[in-house]
Amino acid sequence: MPREFRLKRRVNFYETDAAGIVHFSTFFRYMEEAEHALWRESGLTIANRGVDIGWPRVSAAFDYFRPLRFEDEFEILIRIEEVLEKRIRYSCTLFHDGEKAAAGSMTIACVRKRPNEPMKSTPIPPEILSRLLAESGDPQRS
Amino acid sequence: MPREFRLKRRVNFYETDAAGIVHFSTFFRYMEEAEHALWRESGLTIANRGVDIGWPRVSAAFDYFRPLRFEDEFEILIRIEEVLEKRIRYSCTLFHDGEKAAAGSMTIACVRKRPNEPMKSTPIPPEILSRLLAESGDPQRS
Amino acid sequence: MPREFRLKRRVNFYETDAAGIVHFSTFFRYMEEAEHALWRESGLTIANRGVDIGWPRVSAAFDYFRPLRFEDEFEILIRIEEVLEKRIRYSCTLFHDGEKAAAGSMTIACVRKRPNEPMKSTPIPPEILSRLLAESGDPQRS
Amino acid sequence: MPREFRLKRRVNFYETDAAGIVHFSTFFRYMEEAEHALWRESGLTIANRGVDIGWPRVSAAFDYFRPLRFEDEFEILIRIEEVLEKRIRYSCTLFHDGEKAAAGSMTIACVRKRPNEPMKSTPIPPEILSRLLAESGDPQRS
Numbered sequence: 174m175p176r177e178f179r180l181k182r183r184v185n186f187y188e189t190d191a192a193g194i195v196h197f198s199t200f201f202r203y204m205e206e207a208e209h210a211l212w213r214e215s216g217l218t219i220a221n222r223g224v225d226i227g228w229p230r231v232s233a234a235f236d237y238f239r240p241l242r243f244e245d246e247f248e249i250l251i252r253i254e255e256v257l258e259k260r261i262r263y264s265c266t267l268f269h270d271g272e273k274a275a276a277g278s279m280t281i282a283c284v285r286k287r288p289n290e291p292m293k294s295t296p297i298p299p300e301i302l303s304r305l306l307a308e309s310g311d312p313q314r315s
Numbered sequence: 316m317p318r319e320f321r322l323k324r325r326v327n328f329y330e331t332d333a334a335g336i337v338h339f340s341t342f343f344r345y346m347e348e349a350e351h352a353l354w355r356e357s358g359l360t361i362a363n364r365g366v367d368i369g370w371p372r373v374s375a376a377f378d379y380f381r382p383l384r385f386e387d388e389f390e391i392l393i394r395i396e397e398v399l400e401k402r403i404r405y406s407c408t409l410f411h412d413g414e415k416a417a418a419g420s421m422t423i424a425c426v427r428k429r430p431n432e433p434m435k436s437t438p439i440p441p442e443i444l445s446r447l448l449a450e451s452g453d454p455q456r457s
Numbered sequence: 458m459p460r461e462f463r464l465k466r467r468v469n470f471y472e473t474d475a476a477g478i479v480h481f482s483t484f485f486r487y488m489e490e491a492e493h494a495l496w497r498e499s500g501l502t503i504a505n506r507g508v509d510i511g512w513p514r515v516s517a518a519f520d521y522f523r524p525l526r527f528e529d530e531f532e533i534l535i536r537i538e539e540v541l542e543k544r545i546r547y548s549c550t551l552f553h554d555g556e557k558a559a560a561g562s563m564t565i566a567c568v569r570k571r572p573n574e575p576m577k578s579t580p581i582p583p584e585i586l587s588r589l590l591a592e593s594g595d596p597q598r599s
Numbered sequence: 600m601p602r603e604f605r606l607k608r609r610v611n612f613y614e615t616d617a618a619g620i621v622h623f624s625t626f627f628r629y630m631e632e633a634e635h636a637l638w639r640e641s642g643l644t645i646a647n648r649g650v651d652i653g654w655p656r657v658s659a660a661f662d663y664f665r666p667l668r669f670e671d672e673f674e675i676l677i678r679i680e681e682v683l684e685k686r687i688r689y690s691c692t693l694f695h696d697g698e699k700a701a702a703g704s705m706t707i708a709c710v711r712k713r714p715n716e717p718m719k720s721t722p723i724p725p726e727i728l729s730r731l732l733a734e735s736g737d738p739q740r741s
Contacts, residue, residue, distance in 0.1 A: 186493060186504060187486045187622050191362060191615035191669050193506075197372040198343035198613060202471045205340070209470060213528070220333060220470060220527050222477075223715065230339040234376035240434070243504050243617050244497070289649065292382070328635060328646060329482060329628045331475035333527050335648075338471050344613045351612060355670070362612060362669050364619075365573065385475050385646050386639070431507065475646060481656040482627035489624070504617060514623040518660035524718070576666070 176305070177252035178211035184245045194240035201233055204265040204277050207251035215304045228281045229292060231260065235277035245269055256305060259283050259294050318447065319394035320353035326387045336382035343375055346407040346419050349393035357446045368443075370423045371434060373402065377419035387411055398447060401425050401436050460589065461536035462495035468529045478524035485517055488549045488561050491535035499588045510585075512565045513576060515544065519561035529553055540589060543567050543578050602731065603678035604637035610671045620666035627659055630691045630703050633677035641730045652727075653718060654707045657686065661703035671695055682731060685709050685720050 182203065190196040212219045219228050241247060247269040255262040265277040284292040297305075324345065332338040354361045361370050383389060389411040397404040402424050409416040425443075426434040439447075466487065474480040496503045503512050525531060531553040539546040549561040568576040581589075608629065616622040638645045645654050667673060673695040681688040691703040709727075710718040723731075 185486070185490055186616060187489060187624060189617035190612060191617070191619045192369055192371065193617045194371070196613050197375055198340045198347070201340040201343060202469070205471060206469055209528070218528060222526075227334055229334065229336070229382065230379055232376070232378045233339055234374070236374045237372055240371065242506075244493070244502060327628070327632055328474060329480050329631060332470060333473035333475070333477045335475045340471060344611070347613060348611055351670070360670060364668075384648075386635070386644060476653055476655065478655070481659055482624045482631070485624040485627060511618055513618070513620070513666065514663055516660070516662045517623055518658070520658045521656055524655065 176211070176215075177250060178207060178214055180207040180210050180249045180251070182206070182247055182249060184241050184243055184247070186243050189243050194242055195245075197235070197237060200235050200237070200267065200275050200277065201279075203249050203267065204233070204235075204251065204263070204279055207249040207265065208263060208279070211251050211253075212305075215307065217301060217304055225286050226295070226298060227284050227286045227292060229284060231280040231282045233277070233279045235275050237275045239269065239272055239274045241267070241269055241274055247274060253305065254278075256297070256302070258296050261297070261305070318353070318357075319392060320349060320356055322349040322352050322391045322393070324348070324389055324391060326383050326385055326389070328385050331385050336384055337387075339377070339379060342377050342379070342409065342417050342419065343421075345391050345409065346375070346377075346393065346405070346421055349391040349407065350405060350421070353393050353395075354447075357449065359443060359446055367428050368437070368440060369426050369428045369434060370403075371426055373422040373424050375419070375421045377417050379417045381411065381414055381416045383409070383411055383416055389416060395447065396420075398439070398444070400438050403439070403447070460495070460499075461534060462491060462498055464491040464494050464533045464535070466490070466531055466533060468525050468527050468531070470527050473527050478526055479529075481519070481521060484519045484521070484551065484559050484561065485563075487533050487551065488517070488519075488535065488547070488563055491533040491549065492547060492563070495535050495537075496589075499591065501585060501588055509570050510579070510582060511568050511570045511576060513568055515564040515566050517561070517563045519559050521559045523553065523556055523558045525551070525553055525558055531558060537589065538562075540581070540586070542580050545581070545589070602637070602641075603676060604633060604640055606633040606636050606675045606677070608632070608673055608675060610667050610669055610673070612669050615669050620668055621671075623661070623663060626661045626663070626693065626701050626703065627705075629675050629693065630659070630661075630677065630689070630705055633675040633691065634689060634705070637677050637679075638731075641733065643727060643730055651712050652721070652724060653710050653712045655710060655718060657706040657708050659703070659705045661701050663701045665695065665698055665700045667693070667695055667700055673700060679731065680704075682723070682728070684722050687723070687731070 188199045250266045252264045262280045267274040283297045285295040330341045392408045394406045404422045407419040425439045427437040472483045534550045536548045546564045551558040567581045569579040614625045676692045678690045680690050688706045693700040709723045711721040
C-alpha cells in the first residue's frame with residue numbers, strides 16, 4: 174500500500190479569482206503543501222538549507238471536477254505512487270463536501286545543485302529513501 | 316493550421332521560490348496569460364462582465380525541462396489544438412535561450428453561470444466560435 | 458480592550474522567493490488570513506455571496522524586522538484597533554521564535570456593490586457591528 | 600529631481616480575487632516589478648546571483664483609491680525619493696484611466712548575506728550608488 178497523507182485546509186480569499194472560485198493554478202500549491210506535510214510527517218524536509226540536494230518538479234497535472242470557493246473546507250490526499258532511483262511520483266485528490274473536487278499527479282526529480290552549474294539528476298540519498306519508504310507497507314519501488 | 320499566439324515575457328522576482336527558480340505553479344499562470352492575450356488578439360475577452368458565460372478549466376498539465384530564473388526573458392507559445400462544441404483544448408510551449416523550458420496543455424469548458432446555481436456546461440456561443448476560428452486556416456474542429 | 462485573534466501558521470514553499478525568504482507581499486496575505494479567521498471567530502464571513510456589501514482595503518502597510526523562511530512556524534496577531542461608521546482599522550504583528558518578525562496595519566471600508574455601478578461607501582450594517590464589538594470589552598468606537 | 604521610471608501593464612486574471620478586483624497584495628508586486636525595471640533601466644539587476652549583496656524590504660505601504668479589474672491597462676510610476684548610506688526609499692503611484700488608482704511607498708535595505716549567518720546591513724556598493732544616481736539630476740542624497 175503506498176504511503177499517503179491527508180491535509181485539511183480552508184480556502185483563503187487571496188486564492189480565489191474574479192470568477193469567484195479558486196484559481197486553477199492554486200491547486201498545484203495545495204498539492205505541494207500536502208507533499209511537504211507528508212515529508213515532515215516522515216521526519217524530512219524537502220528544502221534542506223546547506224544541503225546541495227534539490228527536488229524540482231518534472232511534471233504536474235490536474236483534472237478539475239468541482240470549483241472550490243472562499244472559506245470552503247476541503248481535504249487534500251497525497252499519495253506516493255512510485256519511488257524510482259531518481260524520481261518520486263505522487264497522486265493527489267481534493268475532496269470537498271464528500272465529493273472529488275480535483276485529481277492531480279506530480280513527478281519530482283532528485284538533483285544535485287552546485288553553484289553556477291546546471292542541476293544534475295542524482296540517485297535519491299539512502300537516508301531519505303528509507304524514511305519515505307518506512308511504514309508504507311508495500312510501495313511500488315522499481 | 317491551428318491558431319496560435321506568441322507572448323514575450325520576463326520572469327518577475329515574485330514568481331521565483333527559495334530554490335532560486337520560477338515556482339512550478341507559475342507556469343500555469345504564464346499559460347493563462349498567453350491564452351487571454353490570444354483571446355484579445357481575436358477581439359474577445361475571456362471574462363466578460365455582465366455576461367453569464369464563463370470558462371473554467373477542465374484540466375491543465377505541464378512537463379518541465381529547464382528552470383527559469385529571475386529576469387530570464389522567455390516566450391510563451393499558445394496554440395488552439397481543438398475546438399469542440401463545449402470545450403477548447405490548447406497546447407503551450409515555453410522557450411528560453413532557444414531551448415524548450417516547458418510544455419503544457421489545458422482544456423477549458425464553456426459554462427453558463429446563474430446566481431446561486433452550479434455552473435452548467437453549454438455550447439460555445441457562435442460569435443465567440445467564429446472569432447476563435449477566424450484566420451486560423453484549418454483548425455481541428457470536431 | 459480591543460478584540461484580537463491569534464492564528465498559528467507555517468511558511469509554505471510557494472510563499473518564498475529567490476532570496477530564500479518569504480516574499481514581502483505575502484505578509485499582506487497572512488494579515489488578511491488572520492483577519493478572516495477573526496471574522497469567522499465572530500460568527501461572520503467577510504465575503505457573503507448574495508449580499509451586496511463588500512470590504513475593500515483602503516490602506517495597508519508593513520514594517521519588516523526579521524525574515525521568515527520555508528517551514529518556519531509563526532503566529533499572526535490581528536487586532537481591531539478602531540471601528541468607525543464606515544471603516545475598520547486593524548493592527549497586525551507576526552511573531553517567530555519569540556521575536557517580532559513584522560508589524561502591519563490595514564484599514565478596510567464598508568461598501569455597497571451594485572452591478573455596473575462603482576462601489577459606494579456605506580455604514581457598517583448593525584448586525585455586523587454588534588458581532589465585531591461583542592466580547593471585545595472596550596473597543597475604540599467613534 | 601529624483602530618478603523615476605514608468606511601466607505600462609495590464610491586469611492578469613490570476614491577479615484578481617472573488618471580489619472581482621485586483622487583490623490588494625498584488626499592488627506590492629506591481630511596485631516591485633516597476634522597481635526592478637527601474638534597476639534594469641539603470642544597467643543593474645537587484646538580484647545578482649553569485650554576489651553576496653541583497654535588498655530586503657524594510658517597509659512597504661499602499662493607499663488604495665480605485666479598484667483595478669481584469670484586463671485594465673494601467674501605469675506604474677516608481678520614483679527614488681531618497682538614497683541613504685544603507686537604504687533606498689521609493690514612492691509609487693498607479694494610474695488608470697487618467698486617475699490615481701493607488702499610491703505607495705517602499706524602503707529597502709542593502710545587506711550582506713553570508714551562508715548560515717543572519718543578513719547584515721551594509722553600505723550600498725559605490726558602483727550601484729553611482730548608477731542609481733546617474734541621470735537623476737539632483738537626487739536627495741543624505
